Amino acid sequence: MENDDVIESPRRRGRPRIHASQRVRWRKAQAARRLRLREAAAKKKKVRALFSSQRVEWSTPPELVESVLNRLGISSFCLDPASAGAGGTVPAFRHFTKSDDGLQQEWLGNHIWLNPPYGRRIKEWIRKAIQEWQSGRAKVLVLLVPARTDASWWHELLAVGGQPEFLRGRLRFLDESGQRQDVAPFASVLVWLRPHVGDQIDPRP
Known part of the structure; x- marks a missing residue:
């Protein structure tokens, strides 16, 4: 019986199969992490500017x-x-x-x-x-x-x-x-x- 919710990962020894729902969650988590990093960098830039001599x-x-x-x-x-x-x-x-x-x-x-x-x-x-x-x-x-x-x-x-x-x-x-x-x-x-x-x-x- 086929399972459409399962995606075969590249053939590497020891790597488990990844469900589609897990991959979606992983991608969302990575996108959220990148957004947090961008926001932190922007905040750091503002802090540096506020402490500058301008x-x-x-x-x-x-x-x-x-x-x-x-x-x-x-x-x-x-x-x-x-x-x-x-x-x-x-x-x-x-x-x-x-x-x-x-x-x-x-x-x-x-x-x-x-x-x-x-x-x-x-x-x-x-x-x-x-x-x-x-x-x-x-x-x-x-x-x-x-x-x-x-x-x-x-x-x-x-x-x-x-x-x-x-x-x-x-x-x-x-x-x-x-x-x-x-x-x-x-x-x-x-x-x-x-x-x-x-x-x-x-x-x-």
């Missing part, structure tokens, strides 16, 4: 900027030294874009916002922020950075009096066209550098 591609969520401005009681920052430009999400009287190279400029102002590039040069931006704040040119600095508490720059920030404020959940940054991206693969934190009053940190914004 700051212009990753803008701060506007609702976070608005919240900080409201708490400071101002409508605009004096300076955004790592800016996507005047058309970005951070209102400021002055913007330093990539072509201006904010690392080479003086940061002057009472209220300065910094969302630095998250690539390898983030340490340079953190040290520049500390330098400008300690010089007195920058009175209040608000930094949006990844919560990398094991990084050397993180400890440098806290050592000079930086006040961390961990954000609940994870942010969805905007690309250069203003479109929201997937949820960031890391937690974020605001670090406040404020004027000192004696040996105490001034709690006022």
